[in-house]
Amino acid sequence: MSTSNKELSRQIGLEVGSICGKYFLDLDHLHYGYWPGDLPVTVANVKKAQELYTRFVIDRIPAGVKTILDVGCGGGHVAKELLGRGYEVDCVSPCPHLAQKAAELLGDACHIYQCRYEDLQATSRYDLILFCESFQYLDMNQAMAKCEELLNPKGYVLICDYFRKDVNGKGGGSGGHKLAKFHGVMANHPFDLMCSMDITAETAPNMDLMDDIMRQVVKPVAEAGSRLIEDRHPWLYKVVAWKYRKKIDKLNTKYFSGERTGDSFRRTRAYLLLVYQMTPAGLGQGQGRVQSVGQSASTPESVSATT
Ligand SMILES: C[S@@+](CC[C@H](N)C(=O)[O-])C[C@H]1O[C@@H](n2cnc3c(N)ncnc32)[C@H](O)[C@@H]1O
Structure with missing residues (x-):
């Protein structure tokens, strides 16, 4: 399958997911749910788990951030939450159906760029660029170069998404960039890792x-x-x-065949929340400081979510 065909079938898959999720379960979001230990893993609780995920991500936005670009905004509900918390938000969505849904929800409050993030031409600059389970769909190098272009000095990138670990066997589907490759890409862009939280355990129940x-x-x-x-x-x-x-x-x-289960997801994937800050100058400092939110300094991927 050519890349553009693959991209189209992913977009259509997300569109169908959004229509079915809304109709059958009244879901607003397209991301995984966040399942704390005390939330029973049932279909009836998916909406609640998705809301907890949204809150979990938004609560990790660094202090001082005012303007946000929500890349891959889905139906616009994360952006709506961000607006409710007082942030100024713009959105990017390559999918016409989802961009339309987001425009209906957000009205004039946000500018919605209907294009791939890699192709975005924007004049505004942002304090934070958000990839809420959208990073896996992007070309990593192009995406990070675009972040350098669109961020204010010392701006942040927040990625919450899953990555493929270097283990044998596919398991848990085909999505997610290879984690080792991602670290290689980040080493070539001027970003410091400020926060790394592993939420694989809290997201695997979705599978x-x-x-x-x-x-x-x-x-x-x-x-x-x-x-x-x-x-x-x-x-x-x-x-x-x-x-x-x-x-x-x-x-x-x-x-x-039972290949896509929570167990196979835990074995083959790492679902991470990562916050990077753009360094004033210099390449290759990407893996510098690591400070986990609410916890002591740590190494990448070593921190488990506690909320
Ligand atoms: C799993 S959904 C997540 C949607 C939303 N962020 C949420 O948390 O509910 C992935 C999103 O990424 C978007 N996406 C896919 N490829 C993209 C690209 N190249 N540039 C920007 N967004 C993209 C999709 O249209 C979709 O909105």
Whole structure:
């Protein structure tokens, strides 16, 4: 699949996710939920978990920040929360459907750039650039170069997203940049790491929920539909099943084999909240200081969330 086809199918996947999430569960956000130990992992609690995630991210915005660029703003609900907390916010969204939803929600309060972040041409400068589970979709080098261009002096980048650990086996889907590659990219851009929190444990339950929905709902519904087609149009069924057998096998393995669970996510992914500050000058200082929020100084990825 070419890059642009891949990008298009991701955008459409997010659009479908947003429509279904809103219709069936009244969800506003497109990101994972944050599951503290005392919140039962149930479909009914997904909305609450997403709200906790939003609060968790916003609470980590450094003091003194006034202006924020929300990159990959989804339906605009994170931006809405930011506005409610008194920040000035602009948004970036390459997806026309989501950009439209965000525009309806935010009105004139924000400027929404409808384009890929990598292609953004903006005259404004920001104190913080936010990637709320959107960093995994971007070209890392282009994104960080764009941050250098759009940040005020000593501005911040806040990334909350998951990365692929250097372990054998795919597991937990295909998303996320390789963590080692990400560190390599950051070493070539003038940023200091100010905060690193590992929230893999608090986000992995999303995968168990998704796995449950796929196996308890989507699979039986798909099987019932396929039985109906086999009964009504046996020849059509045979042709389609044969022609697309590889794709069908792939989908079965990907979604219904129990490969995408919380356990495989914990093994193969690191879900991190990272805050970087742009250094006044000089490249290659990216892994300098590390200060975890509310905790003592630490090394990257070593801090577990406590809220
Ligand atoms: C998982 S959603 C997260 C949405 C929102 N930030 C939230 O937390 O609910 C990923 C977002 O990244 C956006 N995105 C994907 N590729 C992008 C790109 N190249 N530039 C900017 N945004 C992008 C998608 O349109 C989508 O809004």
